[in-house]
Amino acid sequence: MxxxxxxxxxxxxxxxxxxxxxxxxxxxxxxxxxxxxxxxxxxxxxxxxxxxxxxxxxxxxxxxxxxxxxxxxxxxxxxxxxxxxxxxxxxxxxxxxxxxxxxxxxxxxxxxxxxxxxxxxxxxxxxxxxxxxxxxxxxxxxxxxxxxxxxxxxxxxxxxxxxxxxADEPGFIASIVKRGKAEMAKGDYDHFVFSYHGIPERHVLKGSFKGYCQLGKCCNTYNKNNRYCYRAQCFATSRLLAEGLGLRDDQYTVTFQSRLQSRLRDPWLQPYTDEVLAEYPAKGIKKVLAFSPAFVADCLETTIEVGVEFKELFEEKGGEHWQLVPSLNSExxxxxxxxxxxxxx
The missing domain is CATH 3.40.50.1400 (Rossmann fold)
Structure with a gap:
């Protein structure tokens, strides 16, 4: 049979x-x-x-x-x-x-x-x-x-x-790099932002392996001790994307968005995207290409928050061009x- x-x-x-x-x-x-x-x-x-x-x-x-x-x-x-x-x-x-x-x-x-x-x-x-x-x-x-x-x-x-x-899977990284290069081919940018959804700092600390995660330089490497640390994974993804896009360390910034509660009462992962981008124009950074590597499909946090609200804030502060790289969707x-x-x- x-x-x-x-x-x-x-x-x-x-x-x-x-x-x-x-x-x-x-x-x-x-x-x-x-x-x-x-x-x-x-x-x-x-x-x-x-x-x-x-x-x-x-x-x-x-x-x-x-x-x-x-x-x-x-x-x-x-x-x-x-x-x-x-x-x-x-x-x-x-x-x-x-x-x-x-x-x-x-x-x-x-x-x-x-x-x-x-x-x-x-x-x-x-x-x-x-x-x-x-x-x-x-x-x-x-x-x-x-x-x-x-x-x-x-x-x-x-x-x-x-x-x-x-976070470090080659096909995922290559897919975002492909999306990013398509946008980079359309014009020049002064700086690049990798904006991730924020979580409370306590969530990282609660999941810390034997106290390894300290919200600092511990995320500069990705290893067995921080394999499931959200912050470490965000930085690991960003390093791989920067490498694939040919960016130097000083050409990009890792930031966090979408915090729900007051940072004074309940701090979330930092730096905060909205605060960082508001300072760019005064530093001579007028053209920014933004990525949302925590999302694989367009949604409220990408299309509206990064694509519309952050763009408006950036331009209000004197920025000239803020461009969101589309999500992977079903490419x-x-x-x-x-x-x-x-x-x-």
């Missing part, structure tokens, strides 16, 4: 998006996102009433206006349609031996729906790829926890492996890089 053909399931996961840019849907999304204990690491008795009762009701209408700027009239949320495009392209690249599913950590399509799709396809094992290049407990860690929470109730649990980070070379990562796992 012939052995049944084996199939591998691939679960691609991104952060999440509201169902629409309406305030009610944005509120629902923020409630799920900001009450995740890995995102806001407060006791539940404090976290839920604070965010559901105060922070989210105040934030949702403002965020809804921003999502309305981002929303595509025909396709909806960029994070969603780019994710679905990537799923289809990776499926084609991997072929029939694989079944590719796509889910969001928050809202729809859910991780549970995607895992059910793979279970119904009778895959022999599952590879989970959170689409966050640099590991953080608030992103990749949250996805891993959610996956395991779901499959614990399955009667039969197949082998499951996680690609926990790809063919990124699709092949994802396929290669999966094959290697």
């Amino acid at each position: 012939p052995t049944p053909a084996r199939r591998i399931g691939l679960l691609l996961v991104n952060l999440g998006t509201p169902d629409s840019p309406q305030t009610s849907d944005v509120r629902r999304y923020l409630n799920e996102f900001l009450t995740d204990g890995r995102v806001v690491d407060m006791p539940a008795a404090v976290r839920y009433p604070l965010f559901k009762g105060l922070v989210v009701p105040l934030r949702a209408p403002k965020s809804a206006k921003i999502y309305q700027e981002l929303w595509d009239a025909e396709r909806g949320s960029p994070l969603l349609f780019h994710g679905l495009d990537l799923k289809a392209a990776v499926q084609q690249a991997l072929g029939d031996e694989y079944v590719v599913a796509f889910g969001m950590r928050y809202q729809k399509p859910s991780i549970e729906t995607a895992l059910t799709e793979l279970r119904d396809a009778a895959v022999d094992r599952i590879v989970v790829l959170p689409l966050f290049p640099q590991y953080a407990s608030a992103s990749t860690g949250s996805v891993q926890e959610k996956v395991m929470d779901i499959v614990k109730d399955w009667w039969i649990v197949p082998s499951i492996s996680f690609i926990s980070s790809f 063919p070379y990124w699709v092949e890089a994802v396929a290669d990562m999966v094959r290697a796992n």
